Amino acid sequence: MTDFQLKIPSLIDNIRIVESFIDQARERFRFDDDIYGNIIVAVTESVNNAIIHGNRSNKEKDVLLKIEADNSNISFTVEDEGDGFDFHNLPDPTSPENINKPGGRGIFLIRHLADEVKFHNEGTTIEMIFYLNS
Incomplete structure (x- = not known):
């Protein structure tokens, strides 16, 4: 099990850093x-949810992104x-009363x-696990 991590202040502009970090992980773990x-x-x-909803866009608070991989899957925390x-108890964004609401689709x-x-x-x-091709 290999892992690596990134800590960023809660600024939306830091999404670019996250994208670059994922690109580095792609090269390292070959997915x-x-x-x-x-x-x-x-x-x-x-990460966007963590910045906006979790940390309320408070740049004094950080978001930690951690990647772990083995032969069968890669996990992003x-x-x-x-x-x-x-x-x-999250509302279903596909139900009729929520279909036109601008938010609420991220976790879905x-x-x-x-x-x-x-x-x-x-x-x-949040931990997201992706199965590597078997």
């Missing part, structure tokens, strides 16, 4: 194009310094892009 698109969207969305949220999207999604620490940490 292919099929999962790269899913990873880049899911991880940047989760995003942790913020916020209070967490109730990840068990992440759950569809990653092979496994786990929340820890009352929702301040």
Whole structure:
């Protein structure tokens, strides 16, 4: 199991740093194009959520992104310094009453892009697992 990590202040502009970090991980862990698109969207969305919702865009608070990989999967963990949220009771963005709302699709999207999604620490940490081609 190999891992590497990045800590960034909660500024939306730092999403570029996250994208570059994912590109470095792609070279290091050699994951292919099929999962790269899913990873880049899911991880940047989760970092965006951590910055905006978790840390309330407070640049004094950090977001930690950690990557672990082995022969069968690659895991991205995003942790913020916020209070967490109730990840068990999220509104369904595809239901008629929510379909026209501008937000509320991030976790739904992440759950569809990653092979496994786990929340820890009352929702301040999200772990996204992507299976490497077998």
